[in-house]
Amino acid sequence: MTALICVAVVLIAFLAVAYLRAPLWLSSLLIVLGVVYGVATHGLNVIVATVIVAILAVLNIKPFRRAFITNPLFSVFKKITPAMSQTEQEAVDAGTVWWDRDLFSGKPDFGRLHRFPAPKLTAEEQAFLDGPTEQLCAMLDDWKITHDTKDLSPEAWQFIKDQGFLGMIIKKQYGGKEFSNLAHARVVTKIATRSGSAAVTVMVPNSLGPGELLQHYGTDAQKNYYLPRLAKGIEIPCFALTSPEAGSDAGGIPDYGVVARGSYTDPRTGERHEDVLGIRVSWEKRYITLGPIATILGLAFKLYDPDGLLGDKKDIGITCALIPTEHEGVQIGRRHYPGTSVFQNGPNWGKDVFIPMDWVIGGKDYVGQGWRMLVECLSVGRCISLPAMSVASGKLSSFTTGAYARIRNQFGLAIGKFEGVDEALARIGGFTYQMDAAQSLALTGLDMGEKPSVLSGILKYHNTERMRKSINDAMDVHAGKAVCIGPNNYLAHGYQAIPVAITVEGANILTRSMIIFGQGAIRCHPFVLKELRAAMSNDAAAFDSAVIGHIGFTISNAVRSLVMGLTCARFAGSPKSGPTSVYYRNTMRMSSAFAFVADMGMASLGGSLKFKEKLSARLGDALSNLYIATAVLKKYQDEGATAEDLPLVQWAAQTALYDCQVALDGFLNNHPNRALAWLMRRVVFPFGLTQRAPADAIGTRIARLLMEPSASRDRLTEYMYKPTAETDPVGVLDHALKAVIATEAAEGKLRKAARGGQVSGWTSHAQLADAQGKGLITQEEFSAITRARQLKRAVIMVDDFDQQLNNPDPEVTTRVVF
Incomplete structure (x- = not known):
């Protein structure tokens, strides 16, 4: 029994030092002390003890270690490491690593994350957004641009030039605006919610x-x-x-x-x-x-x-x-x-x-x-342009679809209250929060002087893919309203333009399968690039230092993954208490799991992992979703940790962590070495897949949030252009939404009266007039319902044209039949 206790104590000590990433010499010292204690008090075999001490001596005494361990490894490593082309070398050297390095470490420093400044525009930048950018948006008629003139109007072009939109990134000494990357992105976002063609026109001169x-x-x-x-x-x-x-x-x-x-x-x-x-x-x-x-x-x-x-x-x-x-x-x-x-x-x-x-x-x-x-x-431009347009699509989809789902009725009920529509609204709001958070954190890095090349790939792929999903859901909810294009359709052009964002600045398929993990594994990993450079320069001493650190790093992540897997990360640290603490702990767990699986994948597959693009893509997905989860948590804190936003945060963070787990599970399911895959699974998922997708109730709270005016809805759709005219297809939405909400009780009273036979009439208008005549509703209620119905009609009507599809009816939203 005492021998078992001794073994248990040594094992616990080993797990503790590995979990905490103690240096090799300290870990070795603790093991030696444990061995001495075992020999002195519990009769540990002296030969076994000697072997253990000898191994530790070889590991710690560099000449012995190099002679017996790392030099032989170095010879093998040089043979199996694929040559790096000049363009690959330049791509690896380009840009910087930033928060992505923390995520690859298996032990992200959340304190550091929250010390990054919150994104904030200067007074000059805010004035430009509120002034010239707002004015430009008001000048843009996207239907006319896309179907009539096939270009911006001469007036819009001149305004863009005169107001300095083409020189936002140019320094003031040369006559430019010298705006921050944050301001550049927000300007593009606002314009893109009005006209994609105009947004591209402005963003390209300010990008690559x-x-x-x-x-x-x-x-x-x-x-x-x-x-x-x-x-x-x-x-x-x-x-x-x-x-x-x-x-x-x-x-x-x-x-x-x-x-x-x-x-x-x-x-x-x-x-x-x-x-x-x-x-x-x-x-x-x-x-x-x-x-x-x-x-x-x-x-x-x-x-x-x-x-x-x-x-x-x-x-x-x-x-x-x-x-x-x-x-x-x-x-x-x-x-x-x-x-x-x-x-x-x-x-x-x-x-x-x-x-x-x-x-x-x-x-x-x-x-x-x-x-x-x-x-x-x-590495800078890909963090700004297309991600900003993706954010714009999410904000537009959230604003319009939430309002439409409350305004549009079927079977006497707002369609947003049907669970199928509720589910789509949750995805729209959740993905929009993810996209905005992911870009905001990257823009913070850019404005701190970073050029995060790996994060730019993550943003380009994941924001544009979430844009695609958000617009698809928005189209589904709007149904025929979004299918039939015309001046009153505010979604179709964005939907039809999705392939542009998906394919430019590096096709999404290749960005996901080749770039994100391929570049991240080299740039963000604390030891891989050092090992590669040692091989290229034939520097055995540098390789020795890197590979010993790499081995300790892998062991530590294995132990951390196992311990947090067994405890469901309950004892992992969290910088914040309350409802978000679970997401910090699970992010820590999944970061260690990712780092361990990635290391074992690179060790077992070597250079061939570069060509196993499906496996590489899944590791890239895991890294990307870890980034998105931390960006969501950062955004929530930066915006004051408002309880009203919690459903968005919970959905966005939980979905990202669940998607990370799905990616790691897919990697393990398809790893060619099945024995190793089994072992890795036992380490990172000892109790199986424990991360869960967000509960339906969370999605319902997001749907309700989108379907009525609130501060949370305003924060989610901030930096979107919101016209106020009732004659504008987007501008009318808020008027109609408020009017419909204000008359819901009166409309309910009217429906109840109709079911009870208290009012008559073949049309809703006739029933309304009869109800007023009989005193069942007041004149004020009659006027409010009449106006709400007029606004509702303006929202739900679909454009129609002449036989040649040339001339839309300008009075379609006011045409009266009944």
């Missing part, structure tokens, strides 16, 4: 393009000339990266340039330049937003120097240049037609176009640096 590239890498001459012109809208920029032969594989673009001497006429000045060092470029690009009307073309191409005019290197690499579109040989003007999003988008091309070397962004010193420049800037 000439403005951002020039500010980071341009020469002083390039900055001084172009940035003021871009800020004032004198120049319209575009950036040409995607080629017909290379979509998501940007590193495989066939477009090329050859260093040469030549002559050209500068279209900006009309001056002729003879025999200058430059590049002859040939390219064919497509899907280039603002390309058809751009005045300045940012161009990415592969550069070669066969004659050695720049040095000994012949294959210089991807290079970025700025070319005036009036330059001889540049072909632009044709347009693509991306569904109902009619923003300016099209192809451009050129053959043997000669440009001087000083048109390269950054000048001659930056030739061959284009891929690094692009991926660094993309």
Whole structure:
């Protein structure tokens, strides 16, 4: 019995030091003390004790450890580690790691999370949102833009230029707004709730393009000339990266340039330049937003120097240049037609176009640096543009569908009170909260100076996919109202434009299956990148330090996963008490489980995991949902931890944790080594899958929240453009919602009277008049019901057209038959 007690004590001590991640020397010391105690008091076999101490000595004495353990491992590691291409290396080196590193650690520091500043606009930024952005939205007629003019109106274009919308990211010294990333995103969100085409028009010059590239890498001459012109809208920029032969594989673009001497006429000045060092470029690009009307073309191409005019290197690499579109040989003007999003988008091309070397962004010193420049800037842009438009879709869907579900009746009941519709409303509200929270946290990082490349992939994929789900649910609830397009349909254009967001800036399929975990495993893991760099530099000493740390890290996460699995994380720490504490504890548990499973997956599959995209995608899903869960908790605290918002927080956090569990379960179900998968499952899910999807009751509370005016509804739909005119298809919703709620009791009294035979009439209007005549309702009630019904009709009516589908009836919402 005493021997068993001794073993139990040693085991508990081991679990404790592993759980707490004690350093190797301290863990070893505790084990040695336990062994000595066992030999002295409980007759532990001296030979066994000696073996244990010898193993610990080898582990702690670096020359022995390297000779017997890590050097042999290093030889194997170098053989099985796949070579990293230059573009992969530059992608890995681009950007920074931030909160994503905590999530990959298995032990996120929630105190650090809540020390990040809450997102807040400056007074100048708020004034721009409340002033020019609101004015621009009021100028936009999305039906006219998408079906009549196929472009923004000249007045809207001029307003965008005059008010500085194209220069939000440009520094004030060059005439720009120098707004924060938060402000940039909020402006895009507000415009996108009014017109997707206008939002894309504004967001592209402020995202990946000439403005951002020039500010980071341009020469002083390039900055001084172009940035003021871009800020004032004198120049319209575009950036040409995607080629017909290379979509998501940007590193495989066939477009090329050859260093040469030549002559050209500068279209900006009309001056002729003879025999200058430059590049002859040939390219064919497509899907280039603002390309058809751009005045300045940012161009990415592969550069070669066969004659050695720049040095000994012949294959210089991807290079970025700025070319005036009036330059001889540049072909632009044709347009693509991306569904109902009619923003300016099209192809451009050129053959043997000669440009001087000083048109390269950054000048001659930056030739061959284009891929690094692009991926660094993309890590910022992908956190802003499309995620902001996704948030806009969620806010619009929440605002309109919640109101519509309360206004629209079937079988004498608001359709939002049917459980099927209730379920859809819960998803809309919950996904909107997730999307807004995920982007808000990333924007905080950006404004702290981070360039979180892994988080940008998470946002791009998960926000656009949640946008797709939210709009689908909104379409289902609106039914025929959303199917028949027309000036009064505020959802159809967003629904039809979903493929644009899903495919651009890296197709979602590849972002999920190749980028999120593929890049995250290298950048965010505390030891993997160190091991890879040690292998590439043949540095055995660095590998020794990294791999010993990695082994301890894996053991610790295994122990933490098992302990928290056995205790259902009840004893894991939480920085907040109350109803959200369970989500902090479960996030801690799932983070350790993810880190352990990811490590075992990389160890067992090695470089082949890179090609097992379904497995990699599931690990990426797990990491992504951990991020979303923590972003939700951060948003709740930043907004004052208001109890009214709890249903949204509970649904959003619980769904993210449940989805994380589903992803890990899918990984274990499909891991090719079934014995290892069984072992991992026993560690991370000792009692099975314990995370649960949100209860129906939580979803019902969200549905009710969306179906009536409240501070919580206002917070969820903040930064959405909300017109107030009753003649506006979105603006009328709030008027109708308030009127319907105000008359629900009177309408109920009227229905009861009709069922009891107290009123007569073949139509509802006749019954209403009869009820008033008989004194069953007051004149005030009669007027309120009449107005509520008029507003309700304005909401539910569907556009109709002439036989050629050209002219919608402008009086469809006021037409009276009964």
